[in-house]
Amino acid sequence: MSYGLVRESRIMDLAAALHLISRAKLGKYDWAKRWFLRYLEEARDRYRASASVGNVVVLQSDEVVTRFADPKMNWSDLVKGRLFVHRVPDGHLDMFQDEGADRTAEHLRSLLYQVDAERDQMVRSEASRA
Numbered sequence: 816m817s818y819g820l821v822r823e824s825r826i827m828d829l830a831a832a833l834h835l836i837s838r839a840k841l842g843k844y845d846w847a848k849r850w851f852l853r854y855l856e857e858a859r860d861r862y863r864a865s866a867s868v869g870n871v872v873v874l875q876s877d878e879v880v881t882r883f884a885d886p887k888m889n890w891s892d893l894v895k896g897r898l899f900v901h902r903v904p905d906g907h908l909d910m911f912q913d914e915g916a917d918r919t920a921e922h923l924r925s926l927l928y929q930v931d932a933e934r935d936q937m938v939r940s941e942a943s944r945a
Contacts, residue, residue, distance in 0.1 A: 832920035
């Protein structure tokens, strides 16, 4: 992972749109600190994905790299639950910038609300059995 890719992807804007971090923390010069890039690169190199028993959502840009690519981006072998592929308008880097970050965050927010509702229903069901 390069500094340019992290900066250009504006993944921090997506985190801010999801209210995981404050937009105030995204100062103009914060990227210059780059203290986290080496850690991210090392983590990426060590990571080996294991199969997920739950459902998985893949966010995919409308930007088509090649028509021969797997539409599920090779996730099928790793997902034992349901695999949802959500197309996001615009290019890959646009998914995490400005309006694209807001659209992506809104989609994720609705899915997270659904997960919370399912968890709450399960808790209520278990409490009624006790």
